[in-house]
Amino acid sequence: MPLVPGSLPEESREPLADYLAAGRVLVVAAGHAPDPLAEGPYEYVRPGRATDGTWTWDLAWEQWVRRRGCAPPEEFVRHVEARGFVPPPGTNG
Template identity: 40%
Template sequence: MGHFKDLPHGDSAEIGLADARGKLAEHLVAPVVGYLNAGSTLAAAAGHTFDELDPARPEIAPLAILTDGEWFWPSDLPYYVETYRVGVPEEFLRHAEASGWRPPQLSLQRLVEIAEEM
């Protein structure tokens, strides 16, 4: 989730970032951002992501993929949720809420297994 088609690291099958803007209810922003920021780093690369909706294109996050073991998201998704209230799938919201808005901390072994499955 969060691989919006108009991002450099996006997926052409996904919705555009501008189209996802304002889709998340205000009361869900803080818990969703907290959950996303607490995910385990599955992969990281040199470099940063930039705000694709701001003409000044400020640097917003290191380039990485985070996970909770079931869902995967780019490291810039928490910024877009907090800044633009971009929507996330309802299934993810139910999943995160059911876990008390705290993702499990995955072991290195589990992260290796997930990476191999990908």
């Protein structure tokens, strides 16, 4: 996925980031990893993966969407929009 800050419309950021945050965590590593999009030396992301039962994603997607406006793959965005930005039952974090 190309990480392009500002590529996601402002009005989509919060609902999409909330959906990502509600995913069921599959695996998470202890600690943090350097954020490849960091504007400073002390910005980190949580390494791990989450799911909504259909898609899996890096935990960092939430941060990249919410803070930087990076658009996830278009197919994933369509999937979330089709669900009305409501995660399936049992996936909430």
